[in-house]
Amino acid sequence: MKSKKLDYAVHIEDLTVAYDSKPVLWDIDLDIPQGKLMAVVGPNGAGKTTLLKAMLGLLVPVTGTVNFFNEKENNLRKLKNKVAYVPQSGSVDWDFPATVLDIVLMGCYGRLGFIRRPGKKEKEMAMECLQKVGMEAFHNRQISQLSGGQQQRVFLARALMQTADIYFMDEPFKGVDIQTEKAIVQLLKELRESGKTVVVVHHDLQTVKEYFDWVTLINIKVIASGPVEEVFHESNLKKAYRSSVNLLQGAM
Known part of the structure; x- marks a missing residue:
């Protein structure tokens, strides 16, 4: 009996990325199935953020x-309204005069264009997105006045505003409290259940099994990628982190 062919959200072949002639990612082959909530994990300097940016x-x-x-063929340009990106909050220059609501409304510009202004419908949708991340009470606050964790949630709301098919998120739990983290995880699982694909750079090995159903371990090269229960084990973690089991205790 033939196994069912998966529909892929992303297909990568022979990807190499270098900074100043030094490879940061080397010969990456990777398939990300549609409708998965996938973690990208690996040690510092493994190329996790670089992989997101290359995709x-x-x-x-x-x-x-x-x-x-x-x-x-590469069709990202055609799909720009269907792909959403939440960068690390620390990588964004937040020192500009925009309110939280303004930032979230930017998520609909791909549909409206920069000439047409967001109307009542878009503003109501933006408030709904802020409510989902627990930030509706801050909608008139200047973005620069928020904490890093709050800014991260606003960026997540902006991504939700895009009504994308695939979401890329670079450490969305960084700087947020545990209650907010759990709320974001629930939101990501709801996106998956609605058929969306969510790719998350993640650093906490202890929560991989709880949060995700698919995982890619990288350290410049892909160490393993697949269902969490199949590839997230001691042998692959050792290869990715080049560490002893003691350093990874609690992840299994």
């Missing part, structure tokens, strides 16, 4: 291709 076209690879949704 998003924010970095030009030395070699390799990235294709979306079973297409045979």
Whole structure:
């Protein structure tokens, strides 16, 4: 009996990315199935954020291709309204005069264009997105006045505003309290249940099994990728982190 063929949200072949001639990612082959909540894990300097940026076209690879949704050629430009990105809050310059609501409304510009202004419908939707991340009470607050964790939640609300098919998130739990983290995880699981694909750079090994159903372990190269219950085990963790079991105790 033949196994069921998976529909892929992202297909990567022979991807190499280098900074100053030093490879940061080397010969990456990776398939991300549609409708998965996937963690990208690995040690510091493993290339996790670089992998996200390469998939998003924010970095030009030395070699390799990235294709979306079973297409045979790079079609990211055609899908720009269907791909959402939540960067690390620390990588964003927040020192500009915009309110929380303004930031979230930016998520609908891909649909409206920059000429048409958001109307009542878009503002109501933006408030709904803020409510989902627990930030509706801050909608008139200047974005620069928020904490790092609050800013991260606003960026997540902006991504939800895009009504994307695939979401890329770079450490969305960084700087948030445990209650907020649990609320965000529940939201990500709801996105998965609605058929969306969510790719998350994640650093806490102890919560991988609880939060995710798919995992990719990398350290410049892909160590393993697949269902959490199949690939998230001691042998692969040792290869990825090049550490003793004692350092990874509690992750299993």
